[in-house]
Amino acid sequence: MxxxxxxxxxxxxxxxxxxxxMMSLYSGKRNPAPPxxxxxxxxxxxPVFEIEDDLCKINSPKGLTRxxxxxxxxxxxxxxxxxxxxxxxxxxxxxxIIGTTVGCTMVQESVYRDYxxxxxxxKESLFQGLYNNPALYISKEYGLSGPAxxxxxxxxxxxxxxxxxxxxxxxxxxxxxxxGGTDELSRTTYLGFNSLLNTSFEACRPxxxxxxxxxxxxxxxxxxxxxxxxxxxxxxxxxxxxAGYGSSGDAYHPTAPHPAGAGLIRATMFALKCAGxxxxxxxxxxxxxxxxxxxxxxxxxxxxxxxxxxxxxxSTKSYTGHTLGAAGxxxxxxxxxxxxxxxxxxxxxxxxxxxxxxxxxxxxxxxxKGNIALSNSLAFGxxxxxxxxxxxx
Amino acid sequence: xxxxxxxxxxxxxxxxxxxxTPEDIKDEDPLFGEGLGLDSLDAVxxxxxxxxxxxIETKDMEQSKxxxxxxxxxxxxxxxxxxxx
Amino acid sequence: MTAHVLGIGTVSALxxxxxxxxxxxxxxxxxxxxxEEIKTPSGRIRSKAFRTEVVGLDRxxxxxxxxxxxxxxxxxxxASYLSIEDSGLExxxxxxxxxxxxxxxxxxxxxxxxxxxxxxxxxxCASPTQFANSVHNSLVSNVSINLKLQGPCLTVSALEMTxxxxxxTALAWLDSGAVDYVLAGVGDEYSKVNSYAAHLMGAExxxxxxxxxxxxxxxxxxxxxxxxxxxxxxxxxxxxxIDKVLSGKDTSLADRELNALFLSANGDKETGRYYKxxxxxxxxxxxxxxxxxxxxxxxxxxxxxxxxxxxxxVYYRSSGHGIxxxxxxxxxxxxxxxxxxxxxxxxxDKDGNCSLISISG
Numbered sequence: 001m002x003x004x005x006x007x008x009x010x011x012x013x014x015x016x017x018x019x020x021x022m023m024s025l026y027s028g029k030r031n032p033a034p035p036x037x038x039x040x041x042x043x044x045x046x047p048v049f050e051i052e053d054d055l056c057k058i059n060s061p062k063g064l065t066r067x068x069x070x071x072x073x074x075x076x077x078x079x080x081x082x083x084x085x086x087x088x089x090x091x092x093x094x095x096x097i098i099g100t101t102v103g104c105t106m107v108q109e110s111v112y113r114d115y116x117x118x119x120x121x122x123k124e125s126l127f128q129g130l131y132n133n134p135a136l137y138i139s140k141e142y143g144l145s146g147p148a149x150x151x152x153x154x155x156x157x158x159x160x161x162x163x164x165x166x167x168x169x170x171x172x173x174x175x176x177x178x179x180g181g182t183d184e185l186s187r188t189t190y191l192g193f194n195s196l197l198n199t200s201f202e203a204c205r206p207x208x209x210x211x212x213x214x215x216x217x218x219x220x221x222x223x224x225x226x227x228x229x230x231x232x233x234x235x236x237x238x239x240x241x242x243a244g245y246g247s248s249g250d251a252y253h254p255t256a257p258h259p260a261g262a263g264l265i266r267a268t269m270f271a272l273k274c275a276g277x278x279x280x281x282x283x284x285x286x287x288x289x290x291x292x293x294x295x296x297x298x299x300x301x302x303x304x305x306x307x308x309x310x311x312x313x314x315s316t317k318s319y320t321g322h323t324l325g326a327a328g329x330x331x332x333x334x335x336x337x338x339x340x341x342x343x344x345x346x347x348x349x350x351x352x353x354x355x356x357x358x359x360x361x362x363x364x365x366x367x368x369k370g371n372i373a374l375s376n377s378l379a380f381g382x383x384x385x386x387x388x389x390x391x392x393x
Numbered sequence: 394x395x396x397x398x399x400x401x402x403x404x405x406x407x408x409x410x411x412x413x414t415p416e417d418i419k420d421e422d423p424l425f426g427e428g429l430g431l432d433s434l435d436a437v438x439x440x441x442x443x444x445x446x447x448x449i450e451t452k453d454m455e456q457s458k459x460x461x462x463x464x465x466x467x468x469x470x471x472x473x474x475x476x477x478x
Numbered sequence: 479m480t481a482h483v484l485g486i487g488t489v490s491a492l493x494x495x496x497x498x499x500x501x502x503x504x505x506x507x508x509x510x511x512x513x514e515e516i517k518t519p520s521g522r523i524r525s526k527a528f529r530t531e532v533v534g535l536d537r538x539x540x541x542x543x544x545x546x547x548x549x550x551x552x553x554x555x556x557a558s559y560l561s562i563e564d565s566g567l568e569x570x571x572x573x574x575x576x577x578x579x580x581x582x583x584x585x586x587x588x589x590x591x592x593x594x595x596x597x598x599x600x601x602x603c604a605s606p607t608q609f610a611n612s613v614h615n616s617l618v619s620n621v622s623i624n625l626k627l628q629g630p631c632l633t634v635s636a637l638e639m640t641x642x643x644x645x646x647t648a649l650a651w652l653d654s655g656a657v658d659y660v661l662a663g664v665g666d667e668y669s670k671v672n673s674y675a676a677h678l679m680g681a682e683x684x685x686x687x688x689x690x691x692x693x694x695x696x697x698x699x700x701x702x703x704x705x706x707x708x709x710x711x712x713x714x715x716x717x718x719x720i721d722k723v724l725s726g727k728d729t730s731l732a733d734r735e736l737n738a739l740f741l742s743a744n745g746d747k748e749t750g751r752y753y754k755x756x757x758x759x760x761x762x763x764x765x766x767x768x769x770x771x772x773x774x775x776x777x778x779x780x781x782x783x784x785x786x787x788x789x790x791x792v793y794y795r796s797s798g799h800g801i802x803x804x805x806x807x808x809x810x811x812x813x814x815x816x817x818x819x820x821x822x823x824x825x826x827d828k829d830g831n832c833s834l835i836s837i838s839g
Contacts, residue, residue, distance in 0.1 A: 041601035043450065095726070104614060104635045106583040107671050112593045115671060120519040123678045126671075133637055140829050145727040148831070149636040149643035152584065152614030160632055167650045171479060188592070191601050192609030197437050197454050247630035249577065249622040254546070254610050255434050263628065266573060270656065380610060381619020383631045409545040434546075437606040445603045 003166040003242040004228035005389075007084070009077025010333040011070055012219030012320040013049035017077055018337055021319075025334070025345040026365060030319050032203045032215045038187050046199040048185055049217030049321030063124070065132045067103040070220040070326075071182035074333075075138065078178075078222040082236055086142060092230075095146035095174040096135045097164050099157025099181035100325035101189060103134040104150055109187055134182055146174045152325070155288075156247070156377035156385040157181055158221060159328030163245030163387055165225040175230050180222035181329030189324060190216060196255065204291035204322075205349035206315035207300055207357045214290040217321020221329030223336070240336050243372065243388040244275025250382025257294055257378055261302035264376070264384040268306055271374070271386040279307050282388075283370035284344050286335045288378045289315025289361065290322050291349070295378060300357030312368060313361045314338075318348035328377040332387055335373035339391025343367050396468045407442050408435050420465040428463075436461060449474045479649040481660070481708040483717040483785050483837070485565025487557035489665075490702035490770045490779060491528035495560050499779075500786055502769045503794035504809070509769055511698070516670050518677045525673040526684065528700030528771025532556045539624060546607055547620065550585045550667040553703040554617040558625060558661055565707040566715055569627075569659060576629035576657040578647050579618045579664065579705075580640035582774025586669040588612045621661070629657045638742075638749065638825050640664055641777040642725035642833035649723060652710050664778035665703030668771075672699040676772070680747065686799045687772070689743040689765035692754035696745035696799075700771015704778045706785075717785035718839035721820070725833040735820045736836060737812075738762030738793060740780040742825035744772040752826040762810075762821075768798030777825040781835055784821040787812065788839030814839075 009017065013031070014024035024030065032047035051070070064072075079085070107126075114121040139148035151157040151164070158181025165179035183189075193199045193216060200213035223242075231238055248270065250263035257264075272279060285307065288299055303313060316334045323330055338344045347361035371391040378384050394402075401415035404424075408431065422428040425436070436454065439461060443449040449471065451457050460470040488495065491509035492502035501507035512529045515522050532552040535544065538559040547555065562569070569575055589612040595603050610616060615633040622631050630651060634643045641664050648662040676684075680695040688696040708720070743753045744767040770779045787793055793810045812819050820838040827833075 044452070093726075101613065104584060105589070106586060107590065107669075109593050109596070112590060112671070113597060115674065116594075116597060118517055120517070121674075126675055126678065133635065136636060136639070136827070136829070136831075139726075139831070147639070147643065147646065147725040149634045149639065152633045152635045153618075153631070154613050154615045164632075164647065164650075167647075167654065171650055171653065173646065173650075187596075187601075188589075188609075188612075191596065191604040192592070192606070192612075195437060195441060195604040195606040195609055197440065197452075197606075201452075247632065248573065249619070249628050249631035251572075251622045251626050251628045253432070253434075253623065254616065254619060255606075256432075266628065274654075274656075379615065380613055381615055381631070382623070383615060383619065411542045411545050434607055434610065441603055441605055445599050450602065 002228045003169040003225050004231045004238045005223055005240040005242065005336065006226055006231050006236045006238060007078040007082025007224035008222065008333045008336055009074040009081065010219065010221040010330050011051065011073045012323060012330055013051050013217055014319045016073065018333060022337055025319050028346060028348060030203065030348050032321060035185060038185055038190060040187060040190055042194065044201060046194060046201055047203065047215055049215055050185055051218055063128055066184040067100060067182050068132060068134055068137045070184060071098065071134050071138065074180060074220040074222040075178060078224050082224045090143050092175040093146045094144045095168050095177045096138045096144060096148040097151060097161040097177060097179045098135040099151040099161040099329060100134050100183055101152065101154060102183050102186045103132060104152050138178060153383055154379040154381065155324055156328055156379035156383050157325040159375060159377035159385040159387050160247060161329060162223055162242060162332050163385060166242040166245055169225055169227055176224065176226040178222060179225050180220060181326035182220035183218055183323055183325040185216060185218045198292045200291065203349055204318055206289035206291045206318050206347055207296045207354060207359060207361050208350045209352040209354035211291045211293065211296060214292050215321040217323040219320060219323045219326050219330055221326055221333040223332060238392050240339060240389055240391045243390040244271040245387050246270030246274060247385045252382045254381055257298045258382060259298065261298045263382055264299065264302045264378060267384040267386045271388050275388045277372065277388065281370065281372050282307060282374045283368040283372050284312035284314060286331045286373060286375040287313050287315045288376045289317055297356045299376060299378060300359040304358040312344060312366055313359055314344045315347045315361055328375065331375045332389060335375050335389055336391060339371055339373050396471060397464050400464055400467055403442050403446060408438055418464060421463050423463055424461060447471050447475055479653040481649050481652050481720045482712045483706050483720065484567060484709050484713050485561045485707035486717065486782050486785060487560030487564060487705045488782055489530050489532060489553040489557045491530055491700060492769060494533055494556055496564055499782060503766065503783055503786065505795065516673045518674060526698050527668050527673060528698060529668060530702050548588050548611055550587060551611065551617055551620050554621060554663065554665055555624060557663060557703040557705040558621045561705040561707045567707060572626050573628040574657050575627045575659040575661060576651050577618050577622050577627050577661045578632045578644050580634045580644040580775060581614060581664065582635065582637045582640050582666050584614045584635065585612050585616065586667045590669055627661065637774045638827035639725050639831055639833050640775050642723050642835060645720060645835055646723040648708055649720065652708065658709065660708045661705055662708055663703060663705030664775035666701055666773040666775050668699055668701035687745045687768040689745060689767050689798045692743065692750035693747065695747045697772045700773045702770055704782050718788035718837045720835060720837050722836045726831060736822040737819050738764060738821045740784055740821060740823045741765045742767060742776040742780050744776055746772060748828045749826045752830050762793055764793060764796045766797050777823050777833060780823040781837065784823055784837050787821060788819060788837065
C-alpha cells in the first residue's frame, strides 16, 4: 500500500484548469500586470499574476471567500479527473489538508477598519473572517468525516499539505485525503511583500542574473491522495504517487534563508531517503524559484550541490507568480502533469546565467527521462519542504 | 535636536533596540553587521522609518546600501531629500 | 502511534510554568482576569478577558534577542523553554527534534498592529517586521531559531480542531522515525476584537464562566500557550502517554477504556449543544476552561491538566460556576494500582466536529 494520486486540478493566472494552464506554459504565455481587484496606495504598483474574473466561475454559496472559491474550482477538477462523486466521498474516511496564508486571516482588514473607526462591524462580516478556514470549509461543504486541517506554514504550506497527506494515508488514518493549497491576492500580502522590498516591478526572472524580485500570484491546486489498494479495488486510474517528503528548519533568521541552505539540504536528503531514491533518479526539479535575489542564490547552490550540473530545473512560478500557500500545491500539480507529458516547459524570463546561483533553468520545452519530479518550497522563517512525486507512465 | 540625534532615537524606538542610548551610537559607526548589528530585516524597516517620518520613498535596496551605512550618511541623505538642517 | 509526554510548559492566566498551572487546578491560585472598556453596537461596555503576563523569559534569552519578539511570540518562546526545562532533556541532535504549533486565530495583535500602520500612516508604511511576525508560522520559526531546533517545522490552524491536528501530526512524525522528539504546542492571543466578537455571540455582562451550563452563554475570551515535549521513549519524569488522537465526525466516544473525560466546554452556546447531547457513561467528567479562558485551543490546556492528573494521581475539581452535583467531584485520588488510567480530552467545534485526545498513565 502506498499514497497513490488519482486526480489533480488547479487554477491560477495561467488558466482555470490543468489543460488551460499547460497550454499557457507550453506557449510561453504570461501577463503579470498591476492588480485590478485590490487597491494599494503606492506610487508604483508591482505587477501580479491575477486571475481574470470570468475564469473564476463556480456556483458557490453567498459570502464564500475568493480563497475558498478558488480551492473549490481546483477540487472539482481533481474529483472529476479521479471520477469520484460526492456520494462516494461521503462513504469513506476522507481527510482534508489545505495550505494557505490568507485563508486563515481571522480578522479581515476591512472589518478591522470598521471596528477601529467605530462603524460596528456586523456579526456576519466578523464571523466570515473567523470561519473561512479552507480545510474546514471543504470538510463541511462535502460532508466529509475524516480529520481536516489547514496548514499555515507560509510559502511551503502547499507542499507540506501534500507531504502530510502521504503520512495520513501511510498511517491508515484516512482512506483518501484532499490535499492542496489556496490563496487569493490580498492587500496584506501585497503590501507586506512590498515592504520587504522583494517584489519586482518587472515580470519575474527566476535564477536570472538580472532578477529583481518576485511577483505575487493567486490560485489553488488540489491533489487526491488515496490508499493505493482502495484505488485499485474501486478501479480508479493511478496517475502517480507521493513518493517522499522532507521538511527541515534553518533555525537561522525570520525572513532570510540560511546562506548555505543547510535546512534545504536536510529536507532534500530526507525526502530522498523517505522515497528510497538516489539523487540521480530525479527527472527534473520544479524549483521554489521565486526570483528574489536571496532565494534563488541559496536554492541554486543547494540544487547544484546535491544534483548534477546538468539537472533539469524549471520554475513554474514564472507563469503563475508566487501564490504563497497555494504555490507548493500548484507546483506539485504542474510537476505531475509534466511527468505524464514527459516534458517540462521553459522557465519564462530566464536569460542570463548567474554564477551565484550556479544553475541554468530550462529555456525551452525539454524532454525528461524517468518518472520522478522533485518540488521545492522555501518559506519565511527558514522552513524548507521538499516533495518527491512519481508519475505513472 | 540635531537630525542625527533624531535619527538615532527613531532607530532605537522603531527597531526596538534594547539597552542602547543615542549616546552609544557614534555618527560614523556602521549600522549593519559589526557596528550596531542591524540585519536585512532592519534595513527594510529603516525604509519605513524614512517614509513615515520624512516622507522619503526608497525603492531599491541596492542603491540604498551606501545611504544606510551610518547615521552620518543617513542624515546627509535625509538632508539632500528634504532640505532639513 | 503513541508518544510520551516528557515535559510541559504553560503560559496562561495562571502564570508561567506547570507549577503555577497546578496551583490553579488545586485552587490555590486564581487566574488573571482583566477588564477593559470596548465599544459595541449596544454602546460602551466593560468586558473581561483572561490575560497572560510573560515573566522570566530573560532567564532563557539575552534581552537584545527579545527586541523583535512580540507578546504572542513571547508566550510561545516561554512555554517552549519551560517544557524543555521541565523534561530535563539534553537534546543531542537538534536536527532530530521537530516543532509543530497550532493556533486558532494566529498572531492577532500583530496582525492588527500591521493594519493600524496602514490605517494611520498609509500603505507605504506597512511594517516588514510586523508582516513577518503576523504570518502564522512566525512562532515556530522564532522558536526554532532561538532553540536551534532544526527538524521539521510546521504550523497548523483549524479553529477548535487545531489541537488534535497538532498532536496527530506530532505522533506521525515520531512514528515515521524522522525525529526523536517533537515540541508540540498550541496557543491563541487575545485582542479587543475577541471581546467584541464574544459580545456579538451573546456574552453580555458575563461575570464568570460556567462550562457546564451548556445552554447559557458565559464565554470569556482567554489567551495563552502550552507546549509539550514528546518522545518515543518513556522517561522517569514523564507525565503519561498519548495513545490516540481522533478528529472529525466519526470519532466514537464509545471508547470504554476512558476513565474520565475532560471537556473543553467554555461557555459558548454553539458548541455547548454538542457537549449537552453527549451520552456520557463516565463517572469522571471535568472541565477547567474557567482557569484559562475561552479560546479555540483550550483542549491543549486540558491535555496539560490530564497529564498532571496522571502524574500526581489525582483528578482536580472542575473549575467555574454552576457546577452541579454530577460534576462537582474532586479532588479525587486516582487508584493507579488498577492498571492504566485513561483520560480523554474532548473538544467540539461549531459544526459538530469532534476532537478527542486520549492520554494514559
